[in-house]
Amino acid sequence: MKQYETVIGLEVHVELATRTKIFCGCRTDFGAAPNTHVCPVCTGMPGSLPVLNRKVVEFALRAGLALNCEINRYCKFDRKNYFYPDNPQNYQISQLYLPICHDGYAELDLPNGKKRVGIHEIHMEEDAGKLVHDEWTDSSLVDYNRSGVPLIEIVSEPDMRSAEEVIAYLEHLQSTMRYLGVSDCRLQEGSMRADVNLSVREAGSKTYGTRTEMKNLNSLKAIARAIEGERERQIELLEEGRPVVQETRRWDDNKESSHAMRSKEDAKDYRYFPDPDLPPIRIPDAWIEQIKADLPELKEAKAARYQSEYGLSAYDAGLLTADKALAEFFEGTIAAGAAPKKAANWLTGETLRLLKESEQEASSIRFAPESLAKLIGLAERGVVNNRSAKEVFAAMFAENADPEAYVEAHGLKVENDAGLLAETAKRVLDANPKAVAEYREGKEKVLGFLVGQIMREMHGKADPAQANEALRNLLSKQ
Numbered sequence: 318m319k320q321y322e323t324v325i326g327l328e329v330h331v332e333l334a335t336r337t338k339i340f341c342g343c344r345t346d347f348g349a350a351p352n353t354h355v356c357p358v359c360t361g362m363p364g365s366l367p368v369l370n371r372k373v374v375e376f377a378l379r380a381g382l383a384l385n386c387e388i389n390r391y392c393k394f395d396r397k398n399y400f401y402p403d404n405p406q407n408y409q410i411s412q413l414y415l416p417i418c419h420d421g422y423a424e425l426d427l428p429n430g431k432k433r434v435g436i437h438e439i440h441m442e443e444d445a446g447k448l449v450h451d452e453w454t455d456s457s458l459v460d461y462n463r464s465g466v467p468l469i470e471i472v473s474e475p476d477m478r479s480a481e482e483v484i485a486y487l488e489h490l491q492s493t494m495r496y497l498g499v500s501d502c503r504l505q506e507g508s509m510r511a512d513v514n515l516s517v518r519e520a521g522s523k524t525y526g527t528r529t530e531m532k533n534l535n536s537l538k539a540i541a542r543a544i545e546g547e548r549e550r551q552i553e554l555l556e557e558g559r560p561v562v563q564e565t566r567r568w569d570d571n572k573e574s575s576h577a578m579r580s581k582e583d584a585k586d587y588r589y590f591p592d593p594d595l596p597p598i599r600i601p602d603a604w605i606e607q608i609k610a611d612l613p614e615l616k617e618a619k620a621a622r623y624q625s626e627y628g629l630s631a632y633d634a635g636l637l638t639a640d641k642a643l644a645e646f647f648e649g650t651i652a653a654g655a656a657p658k659k660a661a662n663w664l665t666g667e668t669l670r671l672l673k674e675s676e677q678e679a680s681s682i683r684f685a686p687e688s689l690a691k692l693i694g695l696a697e698r699g700v701v702n703n704r705s706a707k708e709v710f711a712a713m714f715a716e717n718a719d720p721e722a723y724v725e726a727h728g729l730k731v732e733n734d735a736g737l738l739a740e741t742a743k744r745v746l747d748a749n750p751k752a753v754a755e756y757r758e759g760k761e762k763v764l765g766f767l768v769g770q771i772m773r774e775m776h777g778k779a780d781p782a783q784a785n786e787a788l789r790n791l792l793s794k795q
């Protein structure tokens with residue numbers, strides 16, 4: 318079979334975290350009762366007029382500047398006309414001719430080095446309402462709460478070549494938007510939505526193949542599977558000498574296959590024209606300069622600082638900064654008095670493990686940085702041993718247990734009774750003459766086994782280092 322290369326470009330919608338909608342004062346909160354955050358503007362009533370939310374422009378500028386874009390200092394809104402019940406005006410206010418940002422790039426850290434993915438443009442637009450299909454009554458209901466929620470659409474160049482690159486790109490966007498405070502970018506909740514444009518071409522070819530666009534991808538895993546599935550489908554067509562049809566396809570992650578939704582529309586199908594209700598926007602240089610100056614420390618800069626300031630490895634610094642919420646948690650734990658390396662260990666180890674296991678993100682960690690600092694203190698002062706510390710941590714993670722109270726309630730304090738320890742050690746030695754003999758033959762390793770026996774006898778509440786010492790003591794005397 319011929320060798321093929323996959324070519325991928327993404328159109329990513331990001332819901333902006335403004336308090337109110339883009340053209341009216343309705344709230345944007347996710348999850349409210351249907352049609353409670355609506356007004357004449359966002360339900361498209363005749364005679365109502367849109368008024369642009371300044372914050373939306375500011376957020377779009379922040380995103381664009383962080384993604385190294387040029388700014389159109391004179392930009393406009395256009396109407397994109399289409400008819401669908403979730404779109405009460407029968408047009409969406411978007412930007413076609415003069416999008417606010419263009420020609421930027423995202424710099425990705427990939428296993429084999431850095432790679433730039435071009436950003437073609439970023440434009441501002443309003444979101445549509447949501448149709449809820451009620452199978453019980455066999456009818457469709459419409460909720461306009463989301464209608465008029467501000468979006469930016471980030472359009473990449475077709476610069477990605479694999480699912481790994483696409484995921485790195487999306488994670489870069491997520492981290493950047495979260496650091497900027499522009500969006501929480503949750504794929505599951507739809508505050509970030511990625512449409513995947515994909516084509517294949519023979520390796521070495523200079524021209525692009527015909528692409529399809531895939532929608533309905535609501536997790537990174539689904540995106541990776543969809544890319545694999547679509548790549549195979551297109552290669553199969555080409556191998557059979559059949560053409561790839563340019564169309565929009567819907568990915569069904571349960572069936573792990575896609576089906577054609579509609580043929581691809583062109584801009585002309587939408588009868589775009591400048592929105593006569595909204596004046597063009599002029600963006601003064603001073604505003605751009607101010608936003609640039611106020612950009613927060615982003616992932617890459619933070620990771621470099623963690624290495625130089627706290628002596629963390631590049632790997633750990635990368636893990637801690639991948640998500641702003643985790644980086645803030647780390648900084649909070651240090652501020653509460655914990656040693657940076659210890660805090661880093663708990664967060665990159667147990668915390669990320671449990672988050673992954675429960676499919677959660679760092680922003681949903683239930684305990685406070687102060688609790689982690691307390692736990693680190695307890696372990697450092699030898700009040701609990703490592704094993705108990707992990708147990709306490711699990712309870713903090715699951716139910717926000719207070720570490721000190723939990724240790725108290727579950728009797729996890731290390732038994733500091735030297736007499737009891739010596740007694741137990743003696744009993745363990747007496748019960749294991751074979752291990753003792755092996756130790757005497759020079760097999761130091763059996764000490765580990767004997768410490769384990771002491772732990773068992775003392776229900777996990779011995780300090781391993783002390784147990785070790787007690788054993789050596791007795792063995793040297795015998």
Ligand code: ADP
Pocket residue numbers: 324325326327328472473474475476514515516525526527528582583584
């Ligand atoms: P349209 O205006 O028809 O939606 P665009 O030129 O805006 O098309 O491209 C939409 C997306 O598709 C962009 O992210 C772009 O990178 C991507 N894209 C364009 N051509 C290809 C191709 N041949 N293969 C893969 N992706 C492509």
Ligand code: MG
Pocket residue numbers: 328472
């Ligand atoms: Mg497009």
Ligand code: ZN
Pocket residue numbers: 338341342343354355356357358359360465
């Ligand atoms: Zn409204």
